[in-house]
Amino acid sequence: MxxxxxxxxxxxxxxxxxxxxxxxxxxxxxxxxxxxxxxxxxxxxxxxxxxxxxxxxxxxxxxxxxxxxxxxxxxxxxxxxxxxxxxxxxxxxxxxxxxxxxxxxxxxxxxxxxxxxxxxxxxxxxxxxxxxxxxxxLGTLSYSDPETGSHFWYPISSGASRSNGGYKVRKKASWTTSGGFADFYVVQTTSPDFTGYDDLSVFVVDGEHVKSQPSLWDALGLRGNQSGPIEIDGIEVPVEQLVGPTGDGATSNDESVDPWFLIGSSSVWNGLALGAIDIAKRHTTRKRHVDVGLRVADYPTIQDYVGEAVMDTNACRIFALSVAQAMDGATENNTKNPGPGELARGNFLHWAWQIKFEAAKNVAHVVDKMLHACG
CATH class of the missing domain: 1.10.540.10 (Acyl-CoA dehydrogenase/oxidase, N-terminal domain)
Structure with a gap:
């Protein structure tokens, strides 16, 4: 190897x-x-x-x-x-x-x-x-809402109306990663002629039309990603920047936005857990207690911490990769996309939510244990 x-x-x-x-x-x-x-x-x-x-x-x-x-x-x-x-x-x-x-x-x-x-x-x-x-x-997604939070399927503070052959789009988001820095934003709003909570539409909005407050973001270890509120104040969007037909937002969310986000974020959490294990390995194998002639890694308690972290994290990795493989199988290796109203990746969405939950739970536990291992 x-x-x-x-x-x-x-x-x-x-x-x-x-x-x-x-x-x-x-x-x-x-x-x-x-x-x-x-x-x-x-x-x-x-x-x-x-x-x-x-x-x-x-x-x-x-x-x-x-x-x-x-x-x-x-x-x-x-x-x-x-x-x-x-x-x-x-x-x-x-x-x-x-x-x-x-x-x-x-x-x-x-x-x-x-x-x-x-x-x-x-x-x-x-x-x-x-x-x-x-x-x-660089692009980013903006699906959250200050009134409904992560219940992005009902963006009550957003909307779109027909205007001059295109659309007038308004959007408020409680947090948007890369807010104020992305070159384009894929945003979800309620549709023109809104008929119910699943009547949603998706637009691409250029970065120059987005107001943001990135300076408000200050999250430990993630201070660079600038996830903060944004606002799009009734700007004119040409019809060519409508993504899919009007009313397609709920289906496209289930088929694309959620599956890619859940695989990606789960994999980031798994990477962070592995990064913590890597650092703990370096420290515990190099640090020696000269009075007893042992490395920190020689103590059974430390071995238990690191061994459990490796096993649990690899379980999360394989879980995430298996869901990714399922989506590859459903899309002919990411070469085919279903049409409006149809699902391929979305049929595995209940599995994708599980991988995110497990990865998030695991990274919190692993980082805590690796901090203990490093003293």
């Missing part, structure tokens, strides 16, 4: 023998190696600065774009890498584990926006928002 490297030295955390490499193609393993190298040379060093200074991780995202990762799941004919759900899970986990947590979450929301557009792609949307991705064009 190839030795995992960190620059010119062996990696100081868990080796490849602790990664489920049988799940990945050779190309996906090459992509992972590229990300690890990018993390070692720049992304990880930037992470501390972004967090200390509450700086948006634009440079890290530009680096990912330069290597094609901002278009990871976009077909090659449109300039993307043409990868699938398993690759997406691996990339999100790898950025979070070796690089930068803020960058990882911005990446998840960016890819959520990209895949929402790809679900209902049109030549106009492809040319304006998808083909430029590798130049660093």
């Amino acid at each position: 190839t030795e995992k490297m960190w620059g010119s030295e062996p990696f100081w955390g868990l080796g490849y023998e602790w990664d489920p490499d049988w799940v990945f193609t050779d190309r996906q393993k090459e992509l992972r190696s590229t990300i690890i190298e990018l993390c070692e040379t720049e992304l990880r060093a930037n992470a501390k600065r972004f967090d200390d200074e509450l700086t948006f991780p634009r440079r890290n995202l530009e680096i990912l774009g330069e290597h094609g990762f901002l278009a990871l799941t976009v077909p090659e004919e449109f300039g993307g890498l043409g990868e699938n759900h398993v690759a997406y899970s691996m990339v999100c986990e790898t950025i979070a584990r070796y690089g930068c947590a803020s960058t990882a979450m911005c990446y998840v929301m960016h890819m959520g926006a990209v895949n929402a557009i790809m679900l209902r792609q049109t030549p106009e949307l492809i040319d304006k928002y998808i083909r430029p991705l590798n130049s660093g064009k």
Whole structure:
């Protein structure tokens, strides 16, 4: 088995023998190696600065774009890498584990926006928002509502009306990752001629039309992602920036937005848990108690902490990857999308919510235990 490297030295955390490499193609393993190298040379060093200074991780995202990762799941004919759900899970986990947590979450929301557009792609949307991705064009999702919180299926503070052959869109969101920094926003509102809570529509709004308050965001370890309130104040949106037909928002949410978000965020949590285990391994195997001649890692209690963390985190990883594989199977390896009113990924949504719950629960427990292990 190839030795995992960190620059010119062996990696100081868990080796490849602790990664489920049988799940990945050779190309996906090459992509992972590229990300690890990018993390070692720049992304990880930037992470501390972004967090200390509450700086948006634009440079890290530009680096990912330069290597094609901002278009990871976009077909090659449109300039993307043409990868699938398993690759997406691996990339999100790898950025979070070796690089930068803020960058990882911005990446998840960016890819959520990209895949929402790809679900209902049109030549106009492809040319304006998808083909430029590798130049660093950044998107995000905005689905929350200040009145209903995470009950985004009823954005009571938002709406759209027909105007001048297009639409006039208003949107208030209680939090939006990359708010104030994204180049385009995929937003969900109530539909024109709104008839009920599932009558929702999706639009792409350019960043210049979005008001934001990123300075209000200050979250431990994620200070860079600038998740804060935004407002879109009745701006004119051309009909070409409607994503799918009017009223398609509920279905597109279940088929694209939720599945990609849940796989991505779960994988970020798994990456953060692995990052904590890596740091604990480095500390406990290097720190010695000279009075008794033992490393910290030689104590059975520490071995129990780390061993349990590895097993629980790998269980979460395999769970997430199995759901990603199911979605790959339902979409012919992410090459087919169902039409309006139909589901493929959405048929596994109840599994996708489970992986997020388990990953979130696990990362909180693992980080706490690794802090104890490191004293």
